[in-house]
Amino acid sequence: MQISNILKQEAVRVIGAASSKKRLFQEVAEVAHSAYGLDASPTVEALLDRESLGPTGVGHGVALPHARLSGIDRVVGVFVSLEKPLDFGAVDRQPVDVVFALFAPVDAGVEHLKALALVSRTLREQSFCTKLRANPDPSTLHTILTESQSVQAA
Template sequence: MELSSLLKPAAVRVLGHATSKKRLFQDLGDITQSIYGLEATATVDALQERESLGPTGVGHGVALPHARLEGLDHVVGVFLRLEKPLDFDAVDRQPVDLVFALFAPKDAGVEHLKALALVSRTMRESSICAKLRANADPAALHAVLTEARSNQAA
């Protein structure tokens, strides 16, 4: 599994207006609806339900919100670079500026876990995060993300 199979170029965005975690989830719902045809309200509800189990802010300014949804046949992702870091109740209490959201089919088993592990490994790389923070062009951000794991796998 590679990030390029999870993340469409159009699903990479730079946001400047997320004022709360709830607003961010609404933005994610709108994006998943426009890119993947998922129902926005169901996406937001699923993200909030998962977040209620424990925050998905993993530290170092990174959040990995994820949810299982009806209407998918494989795992898909959305990457957001926030121009203004957002309080996300992260484990290290640092605000978040890099968000990689994953959405899996309701009945996804190991595929969802493999995708989450792949994204987690990628986003733990400080050099990748530095490149993501240094760039505001969505096409370049997509390239950094999709080339990162391919180069490490080679």
């Protein structure tokens, strides 16, 4: 599995600021709707439900919200770069400005976990996140994200 298999170019956005985690999830859901046709309201609810189990802010300004949804047939992702970091309740208490949301079918099983591990591994690299933070263009961000595996594999 590669990020290019789960992330469309139209699912990458730069957002000035989000006033709350819920508002950020609404933005993510709107992107998921326009890129993949996901119904925004159940998408927000699924993200909030998952977040109620524990924050998905993994540290160093990165959050990996994820949810299982009915009505989709494969794992898909949405990447959002926030110009103004948001208090996300992350494990290190640092505000979040890099968000990669994943959505999986209800019965995805191991595919959901593989996608989550791939994105987590990719965004764990501080130099990689620095490169993402330095590029405010969605097209460039998509290229950086989708070319990351081929560089790492070389």
